[in-house]
Amino acid sequence: MNLKEKMQRRLKLSRPSLRARARPPKHRTALGAQFTAANLPTALALQHCKHCGHTQYPPAELCSICLEDQLIYQPADGSGVILARTELHHSLWEYFKRRLRQGSWPVCSIALDSGPVVIAHLGSDHLNAGDPVRVFSHTDASQQAVLIAVNATVDISSPEARRGIVSAMNLDIPAIKEDGL
Numbered sequence: 662m663n664l665k666e667k668m669q670r671r672l673k674l675s676r677p678s679l680r681a682r683a684r685p686p687k688h689r690t691a692l693g694a695q696f697t698a699a700n701l702p703t704a705l706a707l708q709h710c711k712h713c714g715h716t717q718y719p720p721a722e723l724c725s726i727c728l729e730d731q732l733i734y735q736p737a738d739g740s741g742v743i744l745a746r747t748e749l750h751h752s753l754w755e756y757f758k759r760r761l762r763q764g765s766w767p768v769c770s771i772a773l774d775s776g777p778v779v780i781a782h783l784g785s786d787h788l789n790a791g792d793p794v795r796v797f798s799h800t801d802a803s804q805q806a807v808l809i810a811v812n813a814t815v816d817i818s819s820p821e822a823r824r825g826i827v828s829a830m831n832l833d834i835p836a837i838k839e840d841g842l
């Protein structure tokens with residue numbers, strides 16, 4: 662590796678704004694990594710307490726109701742209702758900075774019928790508080806599970822349908838800078 666390549670590599674590490682490809686945050690706790698792994702084969706899997714039957718999100722080491730530690734991931738119904746919707750207009754993360762140049766990024770909190778409240782990227786337009794939605798998980802461009810909410814009428818039954826929604830949101834590809842490092 663010559664000096665120029667070394668300097669470019671260092672710049673790429675220290676200046677995310679110069680990167681050719683910016684990706685969403687990839688760092689997760691051990692529990693977050695477990696959530697990603699559990700959600701790979703299914704539309705949505707949530708932690709379920711074997712002792713009291715409570716379904717919880719975000720993942721934790723103990724059940725938030727009975728404090729037992731026997732938690733397993735089970736496929737969950739993603740049906741729910743939007744509690745609140747907001748739009749991201751500013752971010753310190755390079756991936757979102759680039760995405761936000763094309764428009765604001767909608768995010769919402771959802772009360773799932775199965776109990777927990779989740780925060781998700783909003784994949785359908787014109788949805789507001791009180792509207793029924795479906796939530797599913799999908800890997801983003803950093804190969805980590807993120808939650809996506811779409812109109813309850815949208816078909817999310819097949820992996821292809823879910824992949825199509827994620828692709829339409831450009832969540833599965835890095836944000837490109839043409840002359841980046």
Ligand SMILES: [Zn+2]
Nearest residue numbers: 710713724727
């Ligand atoms: Zn429990």
